[in-house]
Amino acid sequence: MSTLGPQTLGELGEAAVLARIFPRLPESGATILGPGDDAAVLRAPDGRFVVTTDTMIHGPDFRLAWSTPHDLGWKAAATNLADIAAMGAQPTALVVALAAPADTDIAVLEGIADGLRDACEALAPGCGVVGGDLSSSATFTIAVTAFGDLEGRDAVLRSGARPGDVLAVSGALDLAARGLELLFERAVDDSGAADAARAIALRAEFAAELDAQLAPRPPLLDGPAAARGGATAMLDVSDGLAIDARRIATASGVRLDIDSTALESPTSLTGGEAHALLATFPPEVPLPGGFRVIGHVREGEGLSVDGIPYDARGGWDPYVDGVR
Amino acid sequence: MSTLGPQTLGELGEAAVLARIFPRLPESGATILGPGDDAAVLRAPDGRFVVTTDTMIHGPDFRLAWSTPHDLGWKAAATNLADIAAMGAQPTALVVALAAPADTDIAVLEGIADGLRDACEALAPGCGVVGGDLSSSATFTIAVTAFGDLEGRDAVLRSGARPGDVLAVSGALDLAARGLELLFERAVDDSGAADAARAIALRAEFAAELDAQLAPRPPLLDGPAAARGGATAMLDVSDGLAIDARRIATASGVRLDIDSTALESPTSLTGGEAHALLATFPPEVPLPGGFRVIGHVREGEGLSVDGIPYDARGGWDPYVDGVR
The missing domain is CATH 3.90.650.10 (PurM-like C-terminal domain)
Structure with a gap:
């Protein structure tokens, strides 16, 4: 423990961590009952809701050397909400299950919370975080489940295309992939490991490509x-x-x-x-x-x-x- | 790859794994649109839905040496649905995000799917799995989000107790904890590591305690x-x-x-x-x-x-x- 007081998740404990994170999270306009009880209660105005889930895992899905905590929160929200939007639904809310090593600094989780908030505000105003779960894991993992409102319309499925359409x-179709290529080519050290300093320099030079990969819109x-x-x-x-x-x-x-x-x-x-x-x-x-x-x-x-x-x-x- | 054909998640690939798992999963009576599109669509008959999320992580939350795959699916469903029931709601559906090492045998995921199905059928008939996500991770992780229907009633909160109630x-309040104590005392080898053979013998002797811990009802x-x-x-x-x-x-x-x-x-x-x-x-x-x-x-x-x-x-x- 440093002289600045407890800073890691293990030093702070679950209750203190949640108390630091909750105030940073965006509120959902669909909330009837928010975090704090066994479950949340949300509005489903037309008697239906849309739901999808997608997980980001350190290694296959992101590198802490390349993504800022803010990027991680942003991308976890944006990618899940894209699946909601792809049904033709208005994104309304997220729940976030986060698993991180006990020696993770609280600032990482605060950054993720800020990224979740900023992505919701920028991409889907009115959408917010209504619940979550915090666990200890050797592998940093962010599992998001997202919700949407069809506003009385039919969902737009994959099966409705007709000849003549x-x-x-x-x-953009290519920016995110080009960003990932650039990271693997130029944001690694001589052994091929992800390198934070090189990623920062690369992002300054190729902002559109790296933003599309690390914090998509x-x-x-x-x-x-x-x-x-x-x-x-x-x-x-x-x-x-x-x-x-x-x-x-x-x-x-x-x-x-x-x-x-x-x-x-x-x-x-x-x-x-x-x-x-x-x-x-x-x-x-x-x-x-x-x-x-x-x-x-x-x-x-x-x-x-x-x-x-x-x-x-x-x-x-x-x-x-x-x-x- | 063995002569029996591909057996691990890495050998089979995502599409083949999902094709093996989907038919084993329980269907939800609340489904309007099930798995297969970008998101699912569920009924919310009274214009609201209840939602909670909870994650099980190899190490802090379970040991593959102690739990069968069926236990894991069963417990992941049962514990999440308990949070729904604790609001006074009828459990309706789950989404399941599963992350596992690429060398995991498909039989493990099939066992988890069977456990999810059997827990829903036994504990909350009509509840089923409406979506999910499959990822590659060094740490075996099962993140479940569960849904429920308040059937027109108010949610039962933590805040309503009154003097005189x-x-x-x-x-049972003590069985699961006694089961965990027994596992740590008697289902470990001489170095203290989880031991599968000893866990099986222990479970035969202390079925109520170990079932309450590994496959709660x-x-x-x-x-x-x-x-x-x-x-x-x-x-x-x-x-x-x-x-x-x-x-x-x-x-x-x-x-x-x-x-x-x-x-x-x-x-x-x-x-x-x-x-x-x-x-x-x-x-x-x-x-x-x-x-x-x-x-x-x-x-x-x-x-x-x-x-x-x-x-x-x-x-x-x-x-x-x-x-x-």
Whole structure:
């Protein structure tokens, strides 16, 4: 214990840690009963709620040498809320289960709480943290479950694309993957280990790419906007455009044809973690928000690029590809 | 890879693992849209839903040498659903985020899925798994978020106990803690490491204690029953009766007095992970389900036993007490 008083989670204990974190967390407009009891109670105004869960794990999903605590909180919120938005729902709330080594400094958790708050405020105003859990673990882990409100609309599924629809995307497809490539090439030391000083210098030089990877800004408001605007299918591009477009094709029983001239770079087709929204719209409707056309829905199956079948896998599997 | 074909998560890959697990999972009666899209959609019939999250981590929360995979799934469901029941809500659904080393055998995940299913069927019929996430991690981790339906009633909070109420409990207070003591004393090898063979022999001898620790059966139906029966306050006894009773006392601005003759053993006061339901009821109402009186609500503050103030902490803090 330093002369500044207890600073690690182990020195402070669970109650003191929670007392330091709770005031920093964003409040949810859907809260009926917030943290502090056995469970929270939330509003579901149309008698339904949307739910998704996604976990970030030190090693496969992030490096503490590359991400600031604020980045971690931001990304954990943003990526989960993107799955809510991809259903056409308005994000309303999060619960956060955090597991960290006992020697973790409280400042790390405070930074994560600030990142959760700032991401909610910037990307999904009114969304907040309604509950959580704090555990001791050898592996730093952030498991988030997110909620949304369909506001009386049908959910936009992967299965609704129809031949003749346009294929459109909102958000960058290649920046996050290029950011990760840059980190692995240039933010490592001579042994290949993640290097914090080099990551800071790299971020100053390639802000757009590294921000897209470390603190992404998925266009969450375009999810409900797409639903209101008549989207027939939609998903969050998390594993790469090729993999995720094929998911819509399979679920809808159609072929998706991508126009290569509409893509920023070859990385757009395979780069993971874009957290862009990929949607199909009837040809006659004006595209809402930031959506731009990148292809068309055709009869058939699978994925093609400029009309030529595209069978490469593309993208990333946490088990097959392992820890990079 | 063995001649039997791929068996580990790393050999199979995420899609094949999910295809093996999904058919084993229990379905939820609240499902509008189940797993397979970006998010699930659930019913919230009275326009609200109850939510809680709790994580089990290899090391502090379980040992693979002591728990079977079926135990792990069972306990992850049961402990989360106990927090839902403690609000007076009917458990409806779970989402499960599982992180495991890439060399984990698929049979472990199948066992966890079976445990989740059997716990839902036995303890909360109609409750099921509506979504999840699978990650690669050095530390085996099961993060569950659980949902419930208040069926139009008010939630039963910790803050509603009134002087004159009786204090009652449903479920055993000491068995789970005695089970853990037995495991640490007798299911370890000479170096103190968890020993699977000794755990199996011990479980045959002390089934009630070890089952209560490794595959608890919290009286989930008594949560909604308590709410219907007029409970004024309620919580799930997870950190020990002394700690948890004090939480009701603090939230309600009362003193709780426990009658020591009503407790099974001294362990009842301090033993963690009981997952019994502790509730207060007006003196005139008949106690529902398995509730039995163990004390009374008085004016004042804090906790007393047979009228004598009880100030010992009792129970367990994941950071202060560290990894056992």
